[in-house]
Amino acid sequence: METMGDFFSGMPAVATRLFSFYASLQAFIVLIRTMINELIPDQTRTYVLSKLQTYWFAPPFSQLTLLIEEDHGMTPNEIYYAIQAYLDTKIPPSAERLKVGKTPGDNNLNVTIAKGQEVPDSFQNIRLKWVLGTKRDYNGFDSTFELSFDKKYKEIVLQSYLPHIIARANDLKVTDKVLKLYSRSHTQRGGDDSYDYTGDWGFTTLKHPATFDTMAMDPELKKAMIDDLNRFVARKEYYKRVGKPWKRGYLLYGPPGTGKSSLIAAMANYLKFDIYHLELNSIRSDNELKQILVSTTSKSMIVIEDIDCNAETRDRGDSLYQYEPTIAKLTLSGILNFTDGLWSSCGEQRIIVFTTNHKDLLDPALLRPGRMDMQIYMSYCTYDGFKTLASNYLGVTDHPLFGEIETLLKNTEVTPAEIGEEFMRSDDADVALGGLVEFINRKKIGGDRMEMERATKVDEGRENDDESEGIGVAST
Numbered sequence: 001m002e003t004m005g006d007f008f009s010g011m012p013a014v015a016t017r018l019f020s021f022y023a024s025l026q027a028f029i030v031l032i033r034t035m036i037n038e039l040i041p042d043q044t045r046t047y048v049l050s051k052l053q054t055y056w057f058a059p060p061f062s063q064l065t066l067l068i069e070e071d072h073g074m075t076p077n078e079i080y081y082a083i084q085a086y087l088d089t090k091i092p093p094s095a096e097r098l099k100v101g102k103t104p105g106d107n108n109l110n111v112t113i114a115k116g117q118e119v120p121d122s123f124q125n126i127r128l129k130w131v132l133g134t135k136r137d138y139n140g141f142d143s144t145f146e147l148s149f150d151k152k153y154k155e156i157v158l159q160s161y162l163p164h165i166i167a168r169a170n171d172l173k174v175t176d177k178v179l180k181l182y183s184r185s186h187t188q189r190g191g192d193d194s195y196d197y198t199g200d201w202g203f204t205t206l207k208h209p210a211t212f213d214t215m216a217m218d219p220e221l222k223k224a225m226i227d228d229l230n231r232f233v234a235r236k237e238y239y240k241r242v243g244k245p246w247k248r249g250y251l252l253y254g255p256p257g258t259g260k261s262s263l264i265a266a267m268a269n270y271l272k273f274d275i276y277h278l279e280l281n282s283i284r285s286d287n288e289l290k291q292i293l294v295s296t297t298s299k300s301m302i303v304i305e306d307i308d309c310n311a312e313t314r315d316r317g318d319s320l321y322q323y324e325p326t327i328a329k330l331t332l333s334g335i336l337n338f339t340d341g342l343w344s345s346c347g348e349q350r351i352i353v354f355t356t357n358h359k360d361l362l363d364p365a366l367l368r369p370g371r372m373d374m375q376i377y378m379s380y381c382t383y384d385g386f387k388t389l390a391s392n393y394l395g396v397t398d399h400p401l402f403g404e405i406e407t408l409l410k411n412t413e414v415t416p417a418e419i420g421e422e423f424m425r426s427d428d429a430d431v432a433l434g435g436l437v438e439f440i441n442r443k444k445i446g447g448d449r450m451e452m453e454r455a456t457k458v459d460e461g462r463e464n465d466d467e468s469e470g471i472g473v474a475s476t
C-alpha cells in the first residue's frame with residue numbers, strides 16, 4: 001500500500017516549484033494590496049474601480065439608431081438640413097471620406113462629410129455616433145443620417161440633443177448662410193422652345209447685391225417695409241396666439257424698371273431667406289401647385305413674378321380672359337388656396353411675393369386683405385430715390401445739378417433703372433449728372449411729342465365720329 005511519504009517523494013520537481021511560486025505570488029499580492037490601501041485614499045479607489053467596471057466589465061450597451069431622412073413625407077425634412085449644417089462643423093481631423101464642392105461665383109470650397117464617414121459627437125457626457133448613409137426607395141436613392149447611441153439616453157437625445165442641433169444650425173445660418181435661388185428643373189421638348197417641368201426644385205447661389213441701402217425708394221416706404229419684416233419674423237408667438245399661419249403676402253406693383261425684382265433680392269438678403277422662383281405658366285394643375293408649395297422649406301420667399309401674365313389671375317370681369325374650366329386645370333381658387341388656404345400653412349416664416357406691372361388687371365379676389373398683407377407701389381424715380389442712386393453710383397450727396405434734376409423728375413417719368421444706366425456711363429459725377437439731365441430732357445421732349453400726337457389722334461377720331469354720326473342720322 002502507498003504511504004504519504006511515497007506520494008510526496010513521487011511528486012515531480014516541477015510541481016514543487018509551482019507551489020513555491022504560488023506561495024510567493026500570494027505574498028506579493030497581499031503586500032501590494034496593503035500598500036494600495038495605505039497609500040491611495042478610499043474615494044479615489046472607488047472611482048477608479050467604477051471606471052474600470054464601466055469600460056471593461058459592463059455588458060455592451062444596447063444601441064439605438066435614429067434614421068433622419070432627407071424628406072419627411074412630401075416636404076423636405078428640416079432636421080436633416082440642420083444636421084447637415086451642424087456636422088460640417090464637427091468633421092473630425094481623422095476623417096477619411098470628405099466631399100468637396102464649389103458653387104460658381106463663390107470663392108470658398110465647401111467641405112462636407114461624404115457617405116460612410118463616421119462623425120463622433122458628445123452631448124452631456126453621452127457618446128453619439130453619426131454616419132451619412134443612403135436609403136433606396138421607389139424614387140431612387142435618398143441620403144439618410146444615422147445616429148447611434150445608448151438606448152437609455154433616448155429621451156435626452158430627442159428632447160435636448162436634437163433641439164440643440166436645430167438651434168446651432170439656426171445660429172450658423174444667421175452668420176454663414178449662403179442664400180439659394182430655387183427654380184423648377186425643366187427639360188426642353190424636342191424641336192420647339194417649350195419645356196417640360198419636372199416637379200423638382202434646382203438651385204443656384206443667390207448673389208444679388210441689392211440691399212435696402214441700395215434701393216432707391218421713398219424713405220418712408222422703405223422704413224415701413226423694414227419695420228414690417230422685423231415685426232413678421234419676431235412674431236412667432238403672436239401668430240400662434242391669434243391662430244394664423246406664420247406667413248405674409250406682399251404685392252409689388254409698378255412700371256418695369258422700378259425695382260420690383262431688386263426689392264425681392266433686398267428682402268431675401270435682409271432676412272437671409274432662400275427664394276423659390278415660380279412661373280405660374282409652367283404649372284398645369286392646382287394639384288401640382290400644391291405639391292410645389294409643400295416642397296419648399298420654411299424661412300423662404302416664394303416669388304411669382306408678373307402675375308398679370310397669367311390668364312387665371314386676371315380680373316374675371318374682363319371677357320378676354322374668361323376662365324375656361326374644360327381647358328385650364330390651374331384655377332384661380334387653386335392660386336388663392338396657395339396664398340391663404342390650408343396648404344399654405346405648411347412650414348413657418350413663409351413670405352409670398354407677387355409682382356405685376358398692371359395691378360389693375362388682377363382679379364380683385366387676389367388683392368383681398370389676408371392674401372396680400374402689404375401692397376407696395378414701386379414708383380418712377382423720385383428726388384429721394386435719385387439721391388440714393390447718386391450716392392451709391394457716384395459717391396456724391398450734393399451737386400449744382402441736383403436742383404435742376406429735382407425739377408425735371410417732378411415732370412418726367414424716369415425709372416431708377418434708366419438713371420442707373422446713365423450713371424454707369426461715367427465715373428465722373430459732372431459728366432454722369434450732365435448726361436442724366438440731357439437724358440431726362442430728351443425723354444421729356446419725346447414724351448411731350450407723343451402726348452401731342454395722341455391728342456391729335458383723339459381729336460381726329462372725334463371729328464370722324466361726328467361725320468359718321470351725321471351720315472347715320474341722314475340715312476335714317
Ligand SMILES: Nc1ncnc2c1ncn2[C@@H]1O[C@H](COP(=O)(O)OP(=O)(O)OP(=O)(O)O)[C@@H](O)[C@H]1O
Pocket residue numbers: 214215216217254255256257258259260261262263357378415416417418420
Ligand atoms: N428702386 C430701385 N433702386 C435701385 N436700383 C434700381 C431700382 N429700380 C431699378 N433698379 C436698377 O434697375 C435694374 C432693373 O430693375 P428691376 O429688374 O429690379 O426692376 P423691375 O421693376 O423688377 O422690372 P420688371 O418689371 O421689368 O421686371 C436693377 O438691376 C437695378 O440695378
